[in-house]
Amino acid sequence: MSIPGNWRLQTQRYRLVGEVCEKCGARIFPPRDVCPECEGPAQTPFVFSGRGEVYSYSTVYHPPRGFEEFAPYTVALVQLEEGPMVTAQLTDVDADHVRVGMPVEMVTRKVQGGGDAGAIVYGYKFRPAVGHAV
Amino acid sequence: MRDVAIIGVGQTKVGEHWDISLRHLALEAVQAGLADAGVRQADALYVGNMLSGELTGQEHLGALVADFAGLRGIEAFRIEAACGSGAAALRMGYVAVAGELADIVVVVGVEKMTDALGPDTTAALALATDGDYEAAQGASFVAINALLMRRYMHEHGYVHQDFAPFAVNAHRNGANNPYAMFRFPVTVERFVRARMICDPINLLDSSPICDGAAAVVLAPADAGRALSAAPIRIVGSAVGTDTVAVHDRRDPLVLDGAILSTRRAYEQAGVGPEDIDLFELHDAFSIMAALSLEAAGFADRGQGLRLALEGKIGIEGRVPVATMGGLKARGHPVGGTGVYQVVEVVQQLRGLAGANQVENARLGMAQNIGGSGATVVTHILERVDE
Numbered sequence: 001m002s003i004p005g006n007w008r009l010q011t012q013r014y015r016l017v018g019e020v021c022e023k024c025g026a027r028i029f030p031p032r033d034v035c036p037e038c039e040g041p042a043q044t045p046f047v048f049s050g051r052g053e054v055y056s057y058s059t060v061y062h063p064p065r066g067f068e069e070f071a072p073y074t075v076a077l078v079q080l081e082e083g084p085m086v087t088a089q090l091t092d093v094d095a096d097h098v099r100v101g102m103p104v105e106m107v108t109r110k111v112q113g114g115g116d117a118g119a120i121v122y123g124y125k126f127r128p129a130v131g132h133a134v
Numbered sequence: 135m136r137d138v139a140i141i142g143v144g145q146t147k148v149g150e151h152w153d154i155s156l157r158h159l160a161l162e163a164v165q166a167g168l169a170d171a172g173v174r175q176a177d178a179l180y181v182g183n184m185l186s187g188e189l190t191g192q193e194h195l196g197a198l199v200a201d202f203a204g205l206r207g208i209e210a211f212r213i214e215a216a217c218g219s220g221a222a223a224l225r226m227g228y229v230a231v232a233g234e235l236a237d238i239v240v241v242v243g244v245e246k247m248t249d250a251l252g253p254d255t256t257a258a259l260a261l262a263t264d265g266d267y268e269a270a271q272g273a274s275f276v277a278i279n280a281l282l283m284r285r286y287m288h289e290h291g292y293v294h295q296d297f298a299p300f301a302v303n304a305h306r307n308g309a310n311n312p313y314a315m316f317r318f319p320v321t322v323e324r325f326v327r328a329r330m331i332c333d334p335i336n337l338l339d340s341s342p343i344c345d346g347a348a349a350v351v352l353a354p355a356d357a358g359r360a361l362s363a364a365p366i367r368i369v370g371s372a373v374g375t376d377t378v379a380v381h382d383r384r385d386p387l388v389l390d391g392a393i394l395s396t397r398r399a400y401e402q403a404g405v406g407p408e409d410i411d412l413f414e415l416h417d418a419f420s421i422m423a424a425l426s427l428e429a430a431g432f433a434d435r436g437q438g439l440r441l442a443l444e445g446k447i448g449i450e451g452r453v454p455v456a457t458m459g460g461l462k463a464r465g466h467p468v469g470g471t472g473v474y475q476v477v478e479v480v481q482q483l484r485g486l487a488g489a490n491q492v493e494n495a496r497l498g499m500a501q502n503i504g505g506s507g508a509t510v511v512t513h514i515l516e517r518v519d520e
Contacts, residue, residue, distance in 0.1 A: 009266060017489040028268055036382070055386075056288070058280035060272065064257035067272040075273045077281050077381055085381035087268045087281075095333075100288045113269065123270070 006121050013123035014046040016106055018084065027082040050106030051129065052080040059095045066112050078104055078126050092127040103129035138231045139365035140515065141352035143477040148315040148465030156190050156246035157202045159347040164242050167349035169332040171362060173258040177201070177236035177407045179210040182223030182243035185470035186212075189250045199242060203371060206365025209236070211432070216262035217418060218504025219243065220472025221511035224350065228371045228513075240251070243473030244347035255343055259468070263506040264379035276340065276419070278506050279334040280381055283421035285336065286387055289392075290436040294334050295419040298325040300443035300455075301338045301462055307449065312491040313474075314464035315344050322354040342465035343362025348473040352479070359518070364484050365453040370405075370499075370514030372398035376510040388435075392429030392501065395510035403514045407431035409415075410514070411495040412454040412482055414475035416503035417461045426501060427453070429510075445496030454492050458480060472502030476513055483517040 011017040018029030021038070023040030027048070035042040057076040060067075067073070074090040090098060091109055104126040111123040144166025146159055154162075160181065172228060180198045187193040196211035215222040220243025227239040247255055256276075260269040263278055273281075287293065301320055308314035320338060328338040358365035374394030380386050400406055407430060415430070427438035432453050446452040458478040460463055461471055479498035481487045487495075501512045502520035 005266075014452070056281040057284035058284060058335070059278045059330075060274055060335075061273060062274070063253065064260050064274050064329055066254040067257070068253065070272060073272060075271065075277045075281065077285070077386070085386075087273050087278075087379065087381050088271050095176060099166065102484050118359070120272075 003119055006119070014108060017049055018046050018048055018125060020044050020046040027084060027088060029084040031078065048080055048082055052078045052104055052126070054098060054100055054104055055079045055085060056100060057090065057098050066071045074098055076126065089125045090127065091125040103130045135232045136234060137355035138228050138352055138361070139355040139518070140350050140368065140480055141353045141358045141365050141477070142167045142169070142173070143349065144170055145313050145348040145474060145477050148344050148346035148347050148474070150248045152248065154279045154345065156186055156192060156244060157198055157379055158296070158346060160195070160199045160242050160244040160248060160335050161203040162201065162495070163244065163347035163349040166349040167351045168193035168411060171352065173238055173361065174309050176208060176238040176240045177221070178208055178220050178227070178230055178244070179205055179208070179240045180223040180227050182220035182241065182472060183212050183245060184214055184216055184219045185245065185258050186248070187470065188261065189255065190246050195297045205240070210249060215509040215511070216504035217468045218472060218502045218509040218511050220348070220474070220512065221476070221500065221502030222373070222472065222504070222509065224476060224513065225371055225373055225511055226472060227352050227464040228368055231354060234431065237354060237357065238292060239352045240349060241352065241473060243349055243470035245467035245469040246345050247343045248345050251492070267331035268351060268379055274332065276332040276335055279419040279421055280335040281380065282386060282420070282506065283334055286424065289387065292439055295322065296439055296443060297324050297339060297424070298322040299447065300420040300423045301325050302415060304448050304456040304460040304462035305443070307457055307490050308463025309465060310332055311458040314463050315342055315457040316459065316463040316513065324480055329333060332436055335419055339420045341461035344465040346465060346467035346470045348470055348477045350473060350476055366480050367516045367518050369516045370399035370403035370512065372512050376508050376512045378505055380506055387425065389425050389429040389507040389510065391507050391510040392426060392503065393499065395512040396430045396501065399514050400511040405497060405514065409497055410453065410491045410499045412457050412498045413499040414460070414479055415455050417456055418424065418466055418503070421517045422503065423438070425507070426503070430499070430501065449490055449492055449497065457487065457490050457492060462478035472511060474516070475500035475502060485516055487496070501517055
């Protein structure tokens, strides 16, 4: 992705900034300005805690161009404790130790790039929650 | 609105066509369709395609294919809805004929995937996902489906081997289809031992990367009878959509877009799942076959796999699927697939499916899915009896 394309996403990528619906209180990530629950306006920023649990996961052995250096890596659907689900890589954990329901927390890591793959992109990944034995 | 008939079909063999370009694949299918219909001209050409620019460096397919297929001058453009592009193009052709804006419309679905290297094709297919929030995290399109499969197994207590009947059925049927990419059977043992792609999806859960083109020729149903010996009527044509990102879905294990799409098609046709004689579903991965069966009303949530395990998806089963090999064995040239599915339903309804013929097939359904369920295009076809 282009440099401005990544730059625009910095608050989401670095701090998990989403929105909260002024009408029904739903927490929304990624931001979309319209509440997916009640269609009310939702432009108030909301910073997610970064805590959640693994809803599902998969280990990628054949990565898309740009992700070769990480392979094999584990991608997960993480259900955030405030409600929304995000797609992200897991880190600091052996693929064999990942389980559905495992508590995880957000960390900032290199997600893509460097060398021929272009500018380095940082963003969120999730690791086992501190204090959770794996 | 007037009734629409399919008066001609054409297809190329699906495979790795190192010697055939994108435009030549498309024109071969278009010319075969026109010859089958017995017409030489058309009012419009709609090209279903997902990745021509990304994989072959060629956009602007409408005019290009029209010109090379001998239709220079007619209305022509490309329609894109990820892996649902083929059926989306058919939908637009249907709208044009039903809405009396055109009489003869040619629809061709085409994809040329083997000109690019593996990692580039994998990255291109991930364009079907939410780019900023799925692909940007390194989630390939296979990985997105693998996340669904893992959760399905977790919630419903299945093991990986339970998915084998989809691949076994598809390959058994593909073996008899001269246009299929894979013309050999596979066993449960081979399924279990296949190479892992994105855990738990292995090679035999997955449709192949390939080249191919298929075409149909549409006409008003009343004219169709005069133009074609065996016109097939389109009695249902519908689209449903859902979030592009799986993580934004109400319930990731329910294809809401497919529920909407099939319900609309059933209502238009005045039929229900119990009336469907065969179902060409979107088995890009075995998990999608299970979820499609559920969304189309053939099984409850979590029970789609049960139908396969109980042997009900075979040619003589209650709901035959992938009757000519499906995406798994016929192949999945992504933008071409939706049209291949419809061509195969036409073959079945004409009674020309050979060893794979579903006995006395009268009503067939084809469902083409863009992404992991975001755009779902359903067509129900009916044999017109004399």
